[in-house]
Each structure stands twice: as C-alpha cells, then as structure tokens.
Amino acid sequence: MLSPIERLNKVFNRETVDRPPCICPGGMMNMVTTELIEEVGIKFPEAHMNAEMMADLAAAVYEKGCFENYGVPFCMTIEAEDFGAKVDMGTNIYEPHVVEYIIDSVKEWEKIPKIQFQQGRGKTVIDAIKLLKAKGSDVPIIGNLTGPISTASSIMEPVVFYKELRKSNTAAHEFMNFVTEELILFAKKQIEAGADIIAISDPSGTGEILGPKLFEEFAVKYINRIIDAVHQENIGTIVHICGGMKKVYPEANKIRANVLSFDSIVSMKEARENLSDRLLMGNVSTYAIEFGEPQKIAELTQKCVKDGVNIISPACGLGMKSSLKNVKSMIESLTKGDAVIDA
C-alpha cells in the first residue's frame, strides 16, 4: 500500500499507481469547511492568522479522511495583505477578502512595499508549514501561492488593472515583474520550511477575461517564471486556471507546471484531447460537492478517472457549507472502486 506522499510523487514522476490520489491543495482551492472547523473547534478567522491553528486545521483535513494532503493557507489574500492591501478576515462561512487597495494604477507599482517575511501572514504560512513538516508524516505538504495576475489585481482595482495591461503595457509588465519576484521569494520560503509541492492558482488570469494574446503575455509568462524557480529547487508544481479553456489550450500548454488543474466547466475529456501528454488534476464540481448527493459525487469522481484525470480534486476547492459526508465521498469512491490508472 502506497503512502499518500509516495502515491502523489509517483504520479508526478509518471509512474504507475494503484489509484489516483485525491487531494485539495488549499489556497484558492480551499478545503476547509464549516463542519470541519466545528468538529475540531478552531475558529476560522483566527486560523488565517495563527500558525498553530493553521497547521492543526490543515492536518485535520487529512486526519478526518477528506484529502490525502496537507495544504496552507486557506485563502488567497496572504500576498495582497503583505503587500499592504486591507483584508477582511471573514467568518466561519465567508472566506477572507480584500477590502481596500493600495495603488490606483499599475504606474504606481514602486509605491508597493516588499513582503516582509519576518512578520505578517506570509510568516504565518511559513511557520504552519514548519509545524506540518515536524509531524514527519507520509502526507505531502502543499504550499500555495496566489498567482501573479490574481495577486496584482488584489492590490489594485481589477477593472483598471485589466485595461492597463494594454493601455500602460510597459508599466504593467514592470508591476507584474515586481509581484512575480516577491511571489518567487515566498515560494522559496515555503520550500525551505518544508513544502513538498507548490500550487499556484490564478483565477483572475483566465483565458476568458484576457483572451489568448494577453493570457500568454501576462498569465503564462509570469506563472512560468515562478514555476522555473520552483523546479530549480526540485519541487513539483500544480497550476490551477479558472474558467473555460477552449480558446487558450495552446497557450495553456505552454505553462511548464508538472500538473494542470481546471475549473468544472472544463470537460476533462476535451482537456485530455487538447493536452494529451500533460498531467491533469480536477475537477469534481465544487457545486455538486456542496449541494449534491454522495452518490452523484462518486459518479463525478469516477467520470474524472475515466476521462483521464491523473489527480482527483474538487474543481475550485470547497464551498464552506459542504458536508463532510459529501467531501469524503470522493476519496471513498476511489478507495472502494477499482479505479486503476497508468499515470
């Protein structure tokens, strides 16, 4: 019997496994639910700011049989906040979100402070990874980054940001460059602390919003720069892109991550046809996991396996109100079933 980390590593190395792993990375792809929080008695808004609570909650996700990984953090506001944006920590139901930006135009990027990793919530994440690492277990630790476009559009008004990609193209690249360098630093700190894999989610950098040209010019380019830096440390990468992919498969194929993960509106069968030799992760409907029945979720899980998905995961993380019973039905369908793949 493979340990979770062995199984995931084998998939990353394209070796045969007994069944696909079932993971949920964290970050944008949140895997914490209200029921879980209540069961372990941790207040969610505090877990975003306290390394012990963050680590305990991440460990609970695995220990309660939800997913075969640890992952931190549970939101995508860490980087934005450490860059100076104001964040509302949310509640046990709502996730944290940015409420105040720090610049009005990409041209003002030089005003943004660098991330201070000795303090702030970046440090919380790093400390939480160290605590998880200290457990010395067989569970892979996934460190998460908010993608460069999503980070950039969290520290200024997204509509202005999107327009300035073209209107102030040079300054937009300078801004993206700055953000990306800081993200690379954050990734390296997470790796140093013990992260086994780095996942990058860039929900604001979709093909649907940007179109193929800007997607390649801004999303692919800067995501790849982070990936290259992470791969240099011999650490695997997962990249999650939201939205439909039809218009941008060729561009997405240029993303050099080990694993690509997509939204539930993407047909994995179609993704498999378009990205024939890529490792794919996904994409059991987040909506179905929150509002559907276990039987339906099991069917969706099996369909992903059949469509050629290498790693099973909720499409866009979990809705906070998803029941543990529903969440567990994904992994149960894999361990009970006879889903064997050649990764």
Add this chain to the structure above:
Amino acid sequence: MSVSKEELIKRLSDGVVNMEEEDVIEVVNEYLEAGYPAFDAIMEGLVDGMNRASQLYEEEEYFVTDVLLCSDAMYEGLSVLRPHLPASEAEKVKPKGIIGVVEGDTHDIGKNLVKIMLETAGFDMVDLGRDVPLQSFVDKAKEENASFVCMSTLMTTTMGGMKTVVELLREAGIREQVKVVIGGGPISKKYADTIGADGYSPNAVEAVKLVKNLLDIA
C-alpha cells in the same frame, strides 16, 4: 469642407469597437462643432459601436479586457455628448436597475460587464458594487423605484444571499414591482427557479435580452 454626419457617426462606432478612446473624443468634438444632434451620435455611433463589440464578445472574438476598453471609449464619448442632449431627451425616464455582487464576494468583473451592456441598452443602472449587504439591494430598489434587481456571485458560499434578497423584497412588499435576475459561476436557471428569482443569465449579452423580455421592452 465639413465631413458628413454619417461619416463622423461611423468613425464614432469604429472608435468604440477599436477601443480608441482619444479618437472618439476627437470625433465627438468635431461632430458637435459641425452642429449635428448629440442624440444620433450616441445611438448610432457610440451605442452602435458597443453593440458591435458585444457581438464580437458573443462570438468569442473579443474578451473581457477588450469589452472593458470599448466601454471606456463609449463612456468618454458619452460624457462629452450628454450635456448637449436636448432637455426632452436628457430627462427622459429610463427603466432603472439595481446591480451588485452579493455579500461575502468581491468578484465583480462579470457584474461590471452586465452593467456596461445594460447601460448600453438604455437602462439606468445603480451600481452597489461588490460585497453588498443584502438589505442594501432592497433599500436601494425602494429608494430608486427600480424596475429590476441584478445580483451576481462567483462563489457557492455566497449564493444563498440571493435567496435572502428575494425574501427581503417580499417582506418589504415590493417583490411584485421588481424583477430579480441573477447570474455568476455557480448560478443556474434551476437555482433561479428554486429561489424564486425571475430569471437567470449565463452572460452579459443574454442579460440584456432577459431584462428586456421581463420588462416587456422591445
């Protein structure tokens, strides 16, 4: 020699489609100097251009960033032309809509697109922004005597708020006067029916058709 009105109007429409904000302002000034009526420049020039842009968006030739830049060009032109509208046009009451992203969610790109398209189609939109407290939809609808309320969310965690707004509208006794339309990632026609909303739209272009249908506007 002065340029014909038709030619200027065509250049306005093209300027919007091509996202050329400065061109649009230049042409608008030339148009006004020639003494042509502002109303035609808006409807046949700017709005026509925006409609062409939304057509391109529907055909997936244009993407969100393109539409945002087109709308910038349109709004720039509008702000110059509006003061030149005759009082009868300027004061004409347009059907009013309230729009916003429900509490707990800050994803507002989709909402912004819907607002742009509805404004282009001639509706008077009151934008409450994002992360909007649910009661605000009701209070604003009442205050503005709105004909419809548009709500969006990208997250399953926050979609329940839409149901609450429908209930609050009912409690406030104005549910019958306002149509409720919803949209966003996890939203579906089925969900709209379940919570008693009047309609669901999968995108911004459809939203215009939906609202026109519900309000019985050709």
